Amino acid sequence: MLPAPPAPPPSASAQDPPILLLRADGVIGPDCVLIPDGVVLVRGDRILAVGQKVATPSSARVIQLEGVLAPGFVDAFTRLGAEGGISEASSWSTPRLRAVDALDPDAEVWRERLAHGVTAAQLVPAVRDPDGDPIRVLAGTAGVVASGGRDRLLLAVGRSTVGLISGPFTSREGGPGSLAGAAEALGRSLAADPGVVGAKALVVVDSAEGVRAGRAALADRDLAWLGRGDPAAYGGLLRGELLGLPAIDDGNWTPRRIETWRRLHAAGVRIAFGTGAGGSWNGPGALRASAMAFARATGDAAAALAAITRNAADLAGLGRGYGRLAPGARADLVLWSGHPLDAAARVRSVMIAGRTVWSAAPVAREEEE
Template sequence: MILFSTLLLTSLLAPLPQQDAVILQPDAIVAADGSLQEGMSVVVKEGRIVEVAAEPTTAGTTVRLSGVLAPGMIDAFSGHGADRLLTEQSLKTTPDLRAVDGLQLSSPIWESLMARGVTAVHITPDATNVVAGWGALVSTAGKERVIEAKTRMIGSLVQSAINDDRVGPSSLAGAVEILEATFANAAAKEYRNNMWFFVESAESARAMENLTSDLKDSNNHAILMGEVGSFGGAFAGQLVGLPTMSYGALARRAATWELMHKAGVRFAFGTRAGNREWDSLRTSAMALSRFTGSATAAWASVTSNPAEMLGMESEVGSLKVGARADLVLWTGHPLDSTATVTAVFMDGTTAYRATSEEN
């Protein structure tokens, strides 16, 4: 039945990609709060969501889907698909470096990610320079793979950036000095309000706060590395990046995530420096759900939160009208451990379809 539906969808969409809307009727959709809503249709036209309603008014071809339809997951910060390292260490700062230029878009990894429900990956330069370069948001399939070539400037206050014997800096203090000088430069106007800083200690967290506190309209965010329990309290009420779950110190991690959730911290999971298994975004969200008891927070951590951190919440990470129709059909709720991906729709067509063996 599932196979039949997806085949049907492909055959219907192929001749009519530009003209007609397609009304997708799954058993349920995953709403923004992570709950399942039955009886809802998602109307897609020209690769965008044009309507989400129980009884859509847009005319089009109706396709019945067996399963749960969800927005694709987003890897908030990742090194997937990088052809060698995404860094240039002959300089202290490399604001002109773009991660998109180091990507291997023909790699088989993208299909593997799709098979796990990931439709967009935010590729970031290695955090080895205090100003490391531009990240890029890339879709795992589709005609135009690069959704945004210059997303956020990556800054780094972690050891790999601040302890450089060849060109400096040799310390966090030196990194702060370089960043202050960089921010004072007119060329930094383009990014100083749109930076993500890798931090790994209370001191680097405070340094970031001092650096960014007098910036107006700042969209700066932190990515928390290392022993987060020792400094996570500095980000109460904020939206932060967090490496996907690895399996050391599990009890401490559970307590850390729970305390952060209680302090109003919202997460966006990324696979860089975390667990890079293709399924790790989903398993991290499942763990977060279990540690915090909040499926809403967990689902947001792999969809709307990374989109918000990127300032692209109208484009990706939700079933909002106007957003890219990067949709994943699951056999059940995506955070249910027995659910698997049936198909991925992108650019108004079926970008990936699980074979019956995989199911």
């Protein structure tokens, strides 16, 4: 298994944790491409270097691993792992609601995520309940939680969640009943208090009109998009931008959905998969299943892996320190028996912030000097 960092000797400084050199049959590099016979150098909770050959400090503990090291998967959007629906049904505007306040850290789904190589998930407030009514234009703020380890709350106040979806829908407390009304209500709210939407926003849309309304109202924000409805109808507007799409399972797989992914990829849209949207829920295994289907449809395995690692981390607002094996990134690593997109591969061990938090069986040995 991935090793636990050894305890430092009494004379070692707390600012100078031990160094691990993890050598594996393969490593998924910063560009999500496999590096054969790769190495990851880790100190404490951070990655120092990644590659085929890296300078090895004399003090490093060298560990030989059988399998492929990959970044931990990130669930780009979900409400699994929280109590209730992460929403306040009494109003269309609840910008102070925080998704992490509904966190259930002991829910079984967090252990299931570890077993599937998922090391973090973004909890997102609901903009609309499964029964369809009402809409919440300002639904609250998302938050990001690690699947295990210490200090699991990675981002308490993340992206502001904004709902700009097509109507009609039921109005409450004078709230909007259509997309036009939702856009107008958002504009009024921003004019009265620009702080109701933070510097980063996740805009839930199901039409080109919703995309345009979001851009017009939130032009000075860092935007990511969560797609509902038919993304083929509006995805072409999002070239170069992040679009969260629901992961597939046997119940929602269709040839048209896969073809839509292929066309969005060809158009330059950066796709990230999540396991929860609206009334649809999938288990943690759906992330890898979706990435494998994406790879088959596009022929781009690197982009497929990015959709459940670095793109998902970026959509969650975590930045470049997560969702990738790169110098400076947090040491969230998963050891697989083979390439993560090989259907026969299985998770062997999971490390979060430099510490092993889950293991299926021993798979590591320390090299002899």
